[in-house]
Amino acid sequence: MDNDSSSRIVAQLKEWIARAAPGSRLPSTRALVAEHSVSPVTVQKALQALTAQGLIESRPGVGTFVRAVRTARPSDYGWQTAALRSPQAPLRSASAAMRSAPNDVIALHSGYPARELLPERLVRAALIRATRGEAALTRAPAAGLPELQSWFAHELGTSTPPGVTPPGASDVVVLPGSQSGLSSIFRALVGSGQPLLMESPSYWGAILAAAQAGVRVVPVPSGPDGPDPDGLARAFEETGSRLFYAQANYANPTGAQWSVRRGDEVLEVVRRHGAFLVEDDWAHDFGISSAPSPVAARDDSGHVVYLRTLTKSVSPAIRVAAVIARGPARERILADRGAESMYVSGLLQAAALDVVTQPAWQTHLRSVRHQLQSRRDLLVTSLREHAPQAHLTLVPKGGLNLWARLPDGTDVEQLSADCERAGLLIAAGTEWFPAEPAGPFIRLNYAGPNPGAFPEGARILGRAIQENLR
Amino acid sequence: MDNDSSSRIVAQLKEWIARAAPGSRLPSTRALVAEHSVSPVTVQKALQALTAQGLIESRPGVGTFVRAVRTARPSDYGWQTAALRSPQAPLRSASAAMRSAPNDVIALHSGYPARELLPERLVRAALIRATRGEAALTRAPAAGLPELQSWFAHELGTSTPPGVTPPGASDVVVLPGSQSGLSSIFRALVGSGQPLLMESPSYWGAILAAAQAGVRVVPVPSGPDGPDPDGLARAFEETGSRLFYAQANYANPTGAQWSVRRGDEVLEVVRRHGAFLVEDDWAHDFGISSAPSPVAARDDSGHVVYLRTLTKSVSPAIRVAAVIARGPARERILADRGAESMYVSGLLQAAALDVVTQPAWQTHLRSVRHQLQSRRDLLVTSLREHAPQAHLTLVPKGGLNLWARLPDGTDVEQLSADCERAGLLIAAGTEWFPAEPAGPFIRLNYAGPNPGAFPEGARILGRAIQENLR
Secondary structure (H helix, E strand, O other), rough: HHHEEEEHHHHHHHHHHHHOOOOOEOOOOHHHHHHOOOOOOHHHHHHHHHHHHEEEEEOOEEEEEEOOOOOOOOOOOOOOOHHHHOOOOOOOOOHHOOOOOOOOOOOOOOOOHHHOOOOHHHHHHHHHHHOHHHHOOOOOOOOOOOHHHHHHHHHHHHOOOOOOOOOOOHHHHEEOOOOHHHHHHHHHHOOOEEEEEEOOOHHHHHHHHHHHHHHEEOOOOOEEEEEOHHHHHHHHHHOOOOEEEEEOOOOOOOOOOOHHHHHHHHHHHHHHHEEEEEEOOOOHHHOOOOOOHHHHHHHHOOOEEEEEEEOOOOOOOOOOOOEEEOOHHHHHHHHHHHHOOOOHHHHHHHHHHHHHHOOOOOHHHHHHHHHHHHHHHHHOOOOOOOEEEOEEEEOOEEEOOOEEEOOOOOOHHHHHHHHHHHHHHOOEEEHHOOOOOOOOEEEEEEEEEEEHHHHHHHHHHHHHHHHHHO | OOHHHHHHHHHHHHHHHHHOOOEEEEHHHHHHHHHHOOHHHHHHHHHHHHHHOOOEEEEEOOOOEOOOOOOOOOOOOHHHHHOOOOOOOOOEEEEHOOOOOOOOOOEEEOOOOOOOHOOOHHHHHHHHHHHHHHHHHHOOOOOOHHHHHHHHHHHHHHHHHOOOOOOHHHEEEEEOOHHHHHHHHHHHHHOOEEEEEEEEEEOOHHHHHHHHHHEEEEEEEEOEEEHHHHHHHHHHHOOOOOOOOOOOOOOOOOOOOOOHHHHHHHHHHHHHHEEEEEEEHHHHHOOOOOOOOHHHOOOOOEEEEEEEEEOOOOOOOOOOEEEOOOOHHHHHHHHHHHHHHOOOHHHHHHHHHOOOOOOHHHHHHHHHHHHHHHHHHHHHHHHHHOOOOOEEEEOOEEEEEEEEEEOOOOOHHHHHHHHHHHOOEEEEEEHHOOOOOOEEEEEOOOOOOHHHHHHHHHHHHHHHHHHHHH
16 A cells, blocks of 8 residues: 555656756655655655656755756667677577566466465565574675585485485585576586586576586487486597586476486496586475485485575575585585675575474475475366377476477477467477477476466467467 | 573583484473573574584474484595596685684774674665565566666766766666676676786786686786776787776775776777776775766766676675676676576665665765774874884775785785784785786775774784884
8 A cells, every 4th residue: 555655656756757847846755745645654765766767866955856867869889799709609598488477368488486386474584584683784604604504415415325425514505596506517517618418308597507608518318217328328428528417306397307216327327437417406395296306315426416496495586596516526616606706695595594494394395295286287187188289298296397299390489479479378398408409399387377277278279289280 | 682592502402412312302392491491482493503403303293303413434536636627717715805704803804894884774674675575575587676777877877977878777787796797797798718908906806707707817007096098008909808897986905096087098098999998886885085986977888887786885695786788798798697697686686775765875875984084094094103114005085995015025925924813814915916916015904893903903014014024
């Protein structure tokens, strides 16, 4: 309500400002309070919004005035073409999966869970507590808050089998989100121009980070059971690569979860080639009909570099993740993080730790799992009924997405555009392939807003696929 | 007090755990409440701390148990040596200026202002408001919150002279700290292996970011009046570089502020060579006896890339900065940020905007200016009296630091170590030189804790210099 009044005053003052001469004095706060029958705080808020928009300026003790708006003349930045040269590695822009959607469309395109799947009360309470503490005004250590490092190490340690040394707190580097971790890992452990093996299809953010780091991506095909160990061995031998990037649990986009045996086979191939496995455990909190089983828990020889994020399950505003690595690899990653951003906001770290150590966090995760299960099942059923041409190779045991193969000859970009016109957002599979797509695929997120619209979304998709093939 | 009780319980339970067998059940919360005469919240807090440290685990509905601690065996990560190869650009570790200091030493080494110079009440109130809003649970746009982009553009626009087009909100990219901006700018606008001109001495963080980006740093000498325009022109011609990194106001470490005329001369040289000036306005909020005058405000042809941070003046936990750039340069920087970290926490952005748009923010900045003035003057006087061998080329008109040249032959690393043993932390000047130091320099921060100890610090320094020369 307070927000509404403030917006109303902003709108009215904007009209007034549009007609006023630059330098005109605005009515006093007292006059505005009386005119709009609101509190001084509401008026102050409106004035702050107008100040932020550059429309007014206040001179303390004097008053608030309309700013002189200068007329912009068009500029030619053509000279920059020479200074910038051709890009060393052209960076794709952010994925379609990052698009914000208006409320009235059916949004199956996103990579994030919907607002109602977030632990809103836990997050707000944790932020309030963190705000009151030291973390709000102090610098955090370069590798992260020690308590949070411990928590990350402990979590992975709980999956460590007997005889394997669990990671320690000092193996952990806290990150401002897992994307930053990917960038640092590829820069620090592979280096510009060197080959990097990557599952195909694979997370578009990892493909982007690899391009930024200037590494050469070598795709390794990966199916519902993960990559073929012999194929992986061949790729290591052919390229001399020393690093394989993969998602062993609920891979994005395929949803594949490696069996323990497959994980051990991959680990063995990686060890034999004196290489690293970068395990991106992006959906650790989103197991549905299985529990995540990190390969990293079964390695204590420094071969697995483990990436774990809290951003997706806690809140997109709490950008906190961690990399767990041992030996010199960890030191290289930490040095790269130092050069890139020095340290991660201690406030966000304290809030993240607070959330995940509350008993209610476990309760929340159980509830999310149940909701993801119903949503996944509803979308699968809807597709089978209304869009049977979208073939699911796998009903994933966790994660947020379905990966569907469409009939040969489908133009997925055209299909996405057709669906969008009919009120449905989907993600064309193209972005998940480091090189050419292996076929016409789409990714459908079942964690978005309004699952009630899944049947309608499937109907739109089914019709659009048929029309696309005509 | 609550914190104290909780720490006391943690300490006592740790002793108990050390003697207990793995799997032993801890006393119930109720029993601990009774035993320590504290609230259940305090007990819960203690148990959370122990959980985070990996010492106990709770099984909901059953109880809390001592975790089995596994014995770690030493590992040999020697195989990584082959996988990692020699580093492409060895990264120095974080600067001595980032060290935390114990309370009982005189700390003149740091790069940050002391806690008492931060707007604590504004920061906490802003964070509480941001926590209650949408920003706590939603993803922010890639280039930043539009209102914050506007604020940054507007601030630079207030210094724009007539006839020059001020920057618009869409020229702004919000960053998670200015270090990330340096990394992105050097990667996006210079590129690996290409030459980058940089003032010498210059900010160690910029030198570090340049090493990470793999660019070749070419030092351009800079004195109390800034760089010599002819020398700068020669460096552009000799190297073919297209980018010059500099701090035109209160440079770190020298404190130099360029005159308007010098700024225009530098800008002219930069334009003539079809190049960029990266202006790092790190101390915009720390003018003392002058106001900062950004060169960027006098350019609308896309030649100046402007970097402005709020982290130092608002709070080290609110990592928010911005880069303002026009034309394709801005697009390259934004694409690099996308690949590196996708977006900046909207919560921190909302809190930063809240702080800087409060009327009390201006009052706070005035108070900080007065405090910095007294502190600067006290340290200058103390040095002149007790350490006259430390020659100040300049009493800076703003910023946080004094830059002192010591007698020829002084070993500054040895001097730092001697001072530290006597209870004084200083920063050896070595780190501020992209190549060899031009002489024995030290940097002294007058914004640290406890300015009352400045005379004593100067005494320790004076004695150490004398002993160092013997």
